Amino acid sequence: MTPPTKITDTLKLADGNRMPVMGFGTYKIGDQETMNQSIDAAWNAGYRMFDTAMLYRNEDILGPTLHQLGLPREGFFLTSKVAEVVQGYDRTMKAVEGSLKRLQTDYLDLLLVHWPVREHFFDTWKAMEQLKADGKVKSIGVSNYTIAHLELLATQAKEMPVVNQVEYHPYLNQQALFDYDQEKKIVTEAWSPLGRRVVLDNPMLTKMAKHHNKSVAQIVLRWELQHELVTIPKSTHPDRIKENADIFDFDLDIDEMTMIDILNKNERTGNEPEIVYETGKQY
Numbered sequence: 207m208t209p210p211t212k213i214t215d216t217l218k219l220a221d222g223n224r225m226p227v228m229g230f231g232t233y234k235i236g237d238q239e240t241m242n243q244s245i246d247a248a249w250n251a252g253y254r255m256f257d258t259a260m261l262y263r264n265e266d267i268l269g270p271t272l273h274q275l276g277l278p279r280e281g282f283f284l285t286s287k288v289a290e291v292v293q294g295y296d297r298t299m300k301a302v303e304g305s306l307k308r309l310q311t312d313y314l315d316l317l318l319v320h321w322p323v324r325e326h327f328f329d330t331w332k333a334m335e336q337l338k339a340d341g342k343v344k345s346i347g348v349s350n351y352t353i354a355h356l357e358l359l360a361t362q363a364k365e366m367p368v369v370n371q372v373e374y375h376p377y378l379n380q381q382a383l384f385d386y387d388q389e390k391k392i393v394t395e396a397w398s399p400l401g402r403r404v405v406l407d408n409p410m411l412t413k414m415a416k417h418h419n420k421s422v423a424q425i426v427l428r429w430e431l432q433h434e435l436v437t438i439p440k441s442t443h444p445d446r447i448k449e450n451a452d453i454f455d456f457d458l459d460i461d462e463m464t465m466i467d468i469l470n471k472n473e474r475t476g477n478e479p480e481i482v483y484e485t486g487k488q489y
């Protein structure tokens with residue numbers, strides 16, 4: 207596949223819906239003013255996908271921001287995620303009503319199970335399927351699922367997730383999981399695509415960035431796009447929000463892609479999905 211040429215490009219999901227190749231992450235944005243400024247900057251830079259979660263406790267400020275900006279609902283793509291504490295059939299159904307209310311919308315483009323939880327594993331997914339059938343969400347997916355979780359889900363799911371959002375950056379490139387997702391027509395979406403900044407001072411990436419007259423963040427995000435991942439960088443600085451969107455005017459060649467691939471050291475900045483699965487909560 208040829209790499210996307212602009213931030214508004216979309217890719218087709220296995221359920222037939224389309225999703226932008228790049229979105230704006232809102233994790234840790236916790237006050238209305240910062241949300242307003244950030245979403246405004248993101249919209250002006252061309253982002254049309256916004257990613258939140260019940261767990262971020264900011265749906266209630268993202269909703270008013272999108273409302274105040276007067277954005278046409280069909281003109282943007284909204285993702286939220288079901289928190290661990292509300293998993294289970296009834297609780298998921300009810301919790302999503304809350305999300306819709308807080309986000310001031312009557313549907314989500316994409317709803318993800320935020321983390322796999324053993325106790326409610328199949329019931330939560332049943333609720334996801336029902337929410338899609340009810341038209342409350344257009345597409346359903348998961349987040350932080352390993353190959354084993356996806357294989358287990360397949361034993362009972364009526365329909366499989368179309369997206370798996372996982373931690374992904376040069377120090378954790380999840381090659382095996384990505385290959386599996388691809389084989390099963392699941393789009394892999396990268397959270398913490400900049401590795402919470404840990405990768406930004408890598409000397410090789412710094413050199414490559416200089417060569418392209420780009421920043422390290424831009425090199426890393428471009429590498430993700432060229433790998434056919436959906437990426438959702440976050441920032442509260444308008445200049446960085448713009449910078450992260452400005453990655454459609456250069457290409458990394460095969461050698462450069464490989465040089466970034468081999469930086470992998472299976473280093474997580476976030477939680478280990480297997481432990482969340484076992485304990486039912488983040489630690």
Ligand code: A2P
Pocket residue numbers: 231397398399400401402403406421423424438439440441442443446447449450
């Ligand atoms: P800030 O809001 O201060 O800009 P992640 O990999 O988890 O998405 O996080 C990366 C962190 O790096 C963000 O919280 C953001 O913080 C910061 N960041 C985002 N874009 C850039 C950039 N272009 N250059 C430097 N830091 C960035």
